[in-house]
Amino acid sequence: MSASLAGLKVFVRTFGCQMNENDSEHIAGVLAGAGAAKAGGPEDADIVVVNTCAVRQKSEEKLYSYLGRLSRLKKKRPFLLGVAGCVSQVRGNGLLDRAPFIDFVAGPDNYLELPEIIGRAAESPVVRTDFGREWKEIGAAGTVRETPWSAFVPVMEGCDNYCAYCVVPFSRGREKYRPLPLILAEVRAAAAAGALEVQLLGQNVNSYRDPESGLGLAGLLEAVSEAQGVEWIRFITSHPKSFGDDIIRAMAANPRVCPSLHLPLQSGSTRVLERMNRGYTRENYLALARRLRESLPSLLLMTDVIVGFPGETEEDFELTCSLLREVRFAGIFSFRYSPRPLTAAGPDDVPLEVKRRRLVALQTLQRAIQTGIFRSFVGQDLRVLGSGPSPKGGNRHSGRTAGNLVVNFDAPADPAGRFVTVRITGSGPYSLHGEAIG
Secondary structure, eight states: OOOOOTTOEEEEEEOSSHHHHHHHHHHHHHHHHTTOEEOSSGGGOSEEEEEEOOSSHHHHHHHHHHHHHHHHHHHHSOOEEEEEEHHHHHHTHHHHHHOTTOOEEEOTTOGGGHHHHHHHHTTSOEEEOOOOSSOOOOTGGGOOOSOTTEEEEEOEEOOSOOOTTOOHHHHTOSOEEOOHHHHHHHHHHHHHTTOSEEEEEOTTGGGOOOTTTOOOHHHHHHHHHTSTTOOEEEEEOOOGGGOOHHHHHHHHHOTTBOSEEEOOOBOSOHHHHHHHTOSOOHHHHHHHHHHHHHHOTTOEEEEEEEESOTTOOHHHHHHHHHHHHHHOOSEEEEEEOOOOTTOOOOOOOSOHHHHHHHHHHHHHHHHHHHHHHHHTTTTOEEEEEEEEEOTTOTTEEEEEETTOOEEEEEOSSOOTTSEEEEEEEEEOSSOEEEEEEO
16 A cells, blocks of 8 residues: 555644654654645544653553543544554553554554555554664654754663663663764754754663764763754753763763753662662762762752652651752652553552652642742843743743743743843742843
């Protein structure tokens, strides 16, 4: 069957992290390359692709709720419905059992085959969730970017760590690394198209090794910084156990690398970290945070925290809270533990009401910490990369600082895709407020 999708319109809905967002850009690019046009929503699409996240139970529940709405729409107006991404990889044929109105299922390693998959799905349901150990290049030509001034650039995929709570090794496979020349080619293409910022992506980005030269993340940061036009470089996500001092030195030596780092903690208790199979202790994490702050005084640290992991006691939870007080993160993503398929965590033995109480306590503590950190920026002039209208409404605009802080500000013209200097006049626990100057 022909792989052409000419004359058809496609809508892609994304659940999940930056890696999923980048995958959706790839899905849109591959389908556009086959002739499909972008639809404004599922209501006027011939093909709807739902790109999914499996990292938490709540993410999967959101998928099934959304699929339910699409099934009702599909009865009124037929279209081809596909599920892609991490849930597809983990659940496979089970998705068709649960939602038989789905027409195709595609895992993260199968996006280049989507035109063929969709062509076959017009006749009967298709499930394609094959994994390979070789990098499958899509590149800039197969990517439709949502924001041309900020480019996601994948550098590796998968994870070899097998943390006891984490489904990523099963949803994304073992680690595989993108060759350096392909990374640099996409960075240059993005810069030529107007990207001022690149975000290097991987499930464990600081384990990156160029397949040919063996160059690690420190060398990659230096190589990417040489691309003309790129002013800000970010990377996500890093694992504390493999964050070497060479990366710290590369960050400190390179002014284009943003002073912002997402460094997942998960727990402040060594006992829980051991049960999680994280590969570091509380003391290791604190020592790394100190080394980072010594070399990068303006660094803003963000993290992930799980409460209610199997066996977590009140003492374990208090150790997590005390670490938050000591490190003072500028932002956290916090979650109640939920069992995931194929993972090695023990019985889910912390009662739901205890998890809820601990999560509220943790978030209350973090809100107070963030409020103090954000207040310290009032009166400063910060460089901000504009991203569009502010959710606050009115004539306000939004953007982010090099430290990845959200700023809502007044400006005489739309600053989306441009750097502006903003004088910070106020703050809340989650964003800064100000006005453009100069």
